[in-house]
Amino acid sequence: MIILSYALAFTGFIFLSLAMKRHYRQIQSGSVQALRPLGKSQRLFFRVTGASCLAISLMLCMAGLSVAIGIVQWAGILTLAALQTSLLLAYRPQWLLMLILALARRSFPR
Amino acid sequence: MKNTFRQSMSWLHTWAGLSVGWILYFIFVTGTVGYFDSEIDRWMQPEIPPSIGVERSARMLELAEQRLYQIAPNAQWWHIEFPINRNRPFLEINWEIDEEEGLEFLHPITGEPISVRDTGGGQQLYRMHYRLHYMSSTLAEWLVSLCAMFMLVALISAIIIHKRIFKDFFTFRPGKKQRTWLDLHNVFSVLALPFHLMITYSGLLFLAFTFMPLIIAGSYGNVEDREQAFFDEVYDQYPGLSAAAVPVKMLPLSTLLSDAESRWGQERVIYINVDNPGDANARVEFNEQQPFGLTDGRELTYDGVSGEWLHEAGDNPSGPSLFYDVMLNIHEGLFAGTFLRWLYFISGLLGTGMIATGLILWTIKRRAHAQRNNKPHKGLALVERLNIGTIIGLPIGIAVYFWANRLLAIDFSSRAEMEVLALFTSWGLCFIYPVLRPVKRAWVELCWVAAALYGLLPFLNGLTCERHLGVSFVQQDWVMAGVDITMLLLGVMFALMAMRLQNQSVRGWLRSLVRACSTLWGTKRHDYS
Incomplete structure (x- = not known):
């Protein structure tokens, strides 16, 4: 439960950072394909997905513990997950790209 | 010079932060360490075996009682703590005789005293967090209150002056000198902002009775025992009683324990206070364990001689009192399991880093300015x-x-x-x-x-x-x-x-x-x- 809610928070933050121009470019810098500019609908998609990941992460925390302590733990998880995201963006953006591609392949198998 | 609101807030942030930054750093470091206080206690007393098992509460209480009658029959008070606390597998007994406090650890199954080395342990480090050291507790509490207030001012002014709080949420650009330090300061602050706000505000609540004494004096009067009346009411304490100096045989504590357990359920008591043991005015107080809650446990008070049930506290706390308890409990994080404890620790480290980078930024900006203008600062x-x-x-x-x-x-x-x-x-x-x-x-x-x-x-x-x-x-x-x-x-x-x-x-x-x-x-x- 804890691992799942942490993973969801981390994924959520990756999506939220993808909705920002600077980080979108950072993450894409590892890809071979040419850059595609960040479109409006794409941005909305990233934001909604990211925010819902964070929301589900909160619900998992609250379900695993009590509501009150769930919120406390969620705040801590957000801090750590956001820190991880921002460090990876700064030092290893290509890892984030690989993670996203792996996730996409898992969720939409051909 | 400081034309806009934002500029004046920026000035405020700089100087509120710098003036108490070093003490705040000390408070943050010792507080962060304090989240692992009992783990450090264990490390600093390696004589204690890792796990020695526990007995039923009633049996352990008998062992503790026996030992206390042996070594401290004429004490002002006894305190018995069951080994439910994390990382402390032993039974702990405390007492006070003639203003002299004593402490012993007992084996929870045999009741034998465990000899450990004399050490401050993690508790000493944690104590410095609010008590500092080498000064009176009044001075320390005032200093810490003042620093916490400055911290709150620095935090709120920071939220006002940080224009790109969401835009720069993830931004960290290494290798760019001053820019990097500012990014680091922002990352440490913004990512753990809920923690920083909570810890500062609840820290102030801890000390509210110290730095706002006039509010109590306003309604209760300025005399010492009136102040005590206030605290008795706030903490829903059964009024304390001094010894009658008439030695009487008390009821066995386990009899009272079984009554407490019939009200709360088995194995719910975490510690026991006995005031005036062996005296006609003996009072026995049981405290309930709250293993995974943000509210405080209940308290039961008994007459130690007749065994009469006198009072139950914390059964139905008022709104403000509940809020106060919840804030204090979130601050201390005693309810936290291993994972959450680490999250607390990491947030504390980020707070420490925030203060450190803030202090360093001050010097970097001034050094750059001095170099540009060729004028020493x-x-x-x-x-x-x-x-x-x-x-x-x-x-x-x-x-x-x-x-x-x-x-x-x-x-x-x-x-x-x-x-x-x-x-x-x-x-x-x-x-x-x-x-x-x-x-x-x-x-x-x-x-x-x-x-x-x-x-x-x-x-x-x-x-x-x-x-x-x-x-x-x-x-x-x-x-x-x-x-x-x-x-x-x-x-x-x-x-x-x-x-x-x-x-x-x-x-x-x-x-x-x-x-x-x-x-x-x-x-x-x-x-x-």
Whole structure:
């Protein structure tokens, strides 16, 4: 439960950072394909997905513990997950790209 | 000069932060360490076996009672704590005779006293968090309150002046000098902002009775016992009673315990206070354990002689009182399991980093300005040296505290005080060192000292006691192993910091290390750089 809610928070933050121009470019810098500019609908998609990941992460925390302590733990998880995201963006953006591609392949198998 | 609201807030943020920054750093470091206070206690008292099992509460209470009748029959009060607390597998008894407090640990199954070395342990470090050291508690509480208030001002002004709080949420740009420091300061602050706000605000609540005494005096009067009446009401205490000086035989405590357990359920009592034991006015108070809640446990008070039930507190707390309890409990995080405890610790580290980077930013900005205008800055040299002495000096002092715990002779008199003395002496030396050395060199060298002190601590542990890392792993004693490994990691962190300051990569450093070693041993090696 804890691992799942942490993973969801981390994924959520990756999506939220993808909705920002600077980080979108950072993450894409590892890809071979040419850059595609960040479109409006794409941005909305990233934001909604990211925010819902964070929301589900909160619900998992609250379900695993009590509501009150769930919120406390969620705040801590957000801090750590956001820190991880921002460090990876700064030092290893290509890892984030690989993670996203792996996730996409898992969720939409051909 | 400060034309806009934002500019004046920026001024406020700078000076509110700088003026108390060093004390705040001390409070944050000791507080962060405090989240692992009982783990450090365990490490500092390796005589205690990792797990010795527990008995039923009723049986343990009998053991404690027996021992207390033996060694402290005429005490003013007794305090008995069951080994439910994390990492403390023993029964703890405290008492006071003629203003002299005593403490003993008992084996929870046999009731034999366990002899442990005299040490301040993690509790001493945690105590410094709100009590500082070498000063009266009143002065310390006022100082801490003042610092916490400045901290709250600095936080709120920071939220106002940080225009791009969401846009720069993830932004960290390494290798860009001043920009990087500001990014780091922002990342540390913004990402753990819920924690920072919560910890500062609830910290102020802790001390509210100290720095707002007039509010109590306003409705209760300024006399001491009226103040006591206020606290009795706030904490829903059954009014205390002084001894009648008539020795009477008390009921066995286990009889009262079984009544308490019939109200709350089995094994719910965590500690017991007995006021005036063996006296006609004996009072027995049971406290309920709240293993995983944000509210406080209930309290039951009995007459120790007749066994009459007198009072139950905390059964139905008022709104404000509940809010107060919840804030204090979130601050202390006693309810936290291992994972949440680590999250608390990491948030605390981010807060520590936030203060450190803030202090460093102040000097970087002024140094750049002084270089541009070719005019030396007056306070810069002082702040730079205070920064080194505090930011790197305090961790060195704490490491020395751990070293002292292992190196001082076990039967050394006033051993616990010597540990604290070692902490503050070594920390004091760290203020003198940067006066004698150039600033940049002082940073690097002290970082290496910290790296060595933390990195070698597990080895010192292995040399001086039997509970070293190997044993901990085999016995799956994760508390002992956890402290050792955390110390190793801290050592690595300080080494990385030192390398960063020397503009050296890990690989380059390893290469020069190999080269130095090979010259030392006189072997010829190919230079593969």
